[in-house]
Amino acid sequence: MGNGQSPVGSVDRALVILQEIGRHGRGVTLDELATRLDIPKSSLHRLLGALKHRGFAAQHEANGPYFVGTELLATAFRFYESMDLRTLIHPLLLRLCEKFRETAHMAVLDGGEVVYLDKVEVPRSITMTSVVGGRNAAHCTGVGKALLAWTYPTDEAIKAWAAQYGPLAAPSRNTITNPAKLAAHMAQVRERGYALDLEENEPGVRCVAVPVFMGRSTPLASVSVTALKDRMPPARFEELGEALCRMVAEHAGTVRPAT
Structure with missing residues (x-):
């Protein structure tokens, strides 16, 4: 993985969020993500919304925990199948x-x-x-x-x-x-x-x-x-x-x- 500061901070935060969600097979709440990643809830909520929009994150019920989205899984599987x-x-x-x-x-x-x-x-x-x-x-x-x-x-x-x-x-x-x-x-x-x-x-x-x-x-x-x-x-x-x-x-x- 790369070292130093990311050239695009918002993209880097989104990727860090995905990495953290990926560590929790039973899902992880907004509060838990905010605490673990030290990202303000308002910023975190916006980034999660963008990830949900693209299917890279999922939230199956209002105010519920977040999971890795099906599009992220599909992208990974498509890559492995054609690698x-x-x-x-x-x-x-x-x-x-x-x-x-x-x-x-x-x-x-x-x-x-x-x-x-x-x-x-x-x-x-x-x-x-x-x-x-x-x-x-x-x-x-x-x-x-x-x-x-x-x-x-x-x-x-x-x-x-x-x-x-x-x-x-x-x-x-x-x-x-x-x-x-x-x-x-x-x-x-x-x-x-x-x-x-x-x-x-x-x-x-x-x-x-x-x-x-x-x-x-x-x-x-x-x-x-x-x-x-x-x-x-x-x-x-x-x-x-x-x-x-x-x-x-x-x-x-x-x-x-x-x-």
Whole structure:
């Protein structure tokens, strides 16, 4: 989300009102909104009237609580139905590639595998198994771990996933194939906010990956930065992970759900 003062104060207040209404599934009263947002009731009432006029807010009875309007929901659903993830996230991959001078990927989860939807390479790029439209096992790739950790957010859920799609393949000696160890590893991923592939899919290749939520409670995709191990020593993991989290949040405008 943007920082600093909004260029149009009234629009910003209307958006803040919608954000607050969206936090209350049972509705929120005018008095509660005025208190929570520190907006004078007269101004608040006018803004709510404009939002109601466009169907972005709703009040089902006189002096009753306010709810998110059906037009706001319809707009969001229309967007998700027509959303082209590659178009939305490709500019982010370009930024990642330019900033870190390494290959950037975007992938989605499909059962026990990840499918690569986009990839941006630097001229010195290394040869990897990842190709656009290609697949790899989810449990041994950075993009896959970033998706698994939040799509299956408990130890039990990860173990159930592993039981459904196992036995888990071991493309390298570093691959985690034990469901219990994988569940514990996913808990670590959620705690630090990013996933690592430490030569678990390809010898000599490491990557850092983070989920992309796009406003949902589970990720729609994940993105990663991948490099030869010589260019990605352990000292670089935290720097890359934190930078990736920040850049994804700036690009997608989302905040990762609490764990």
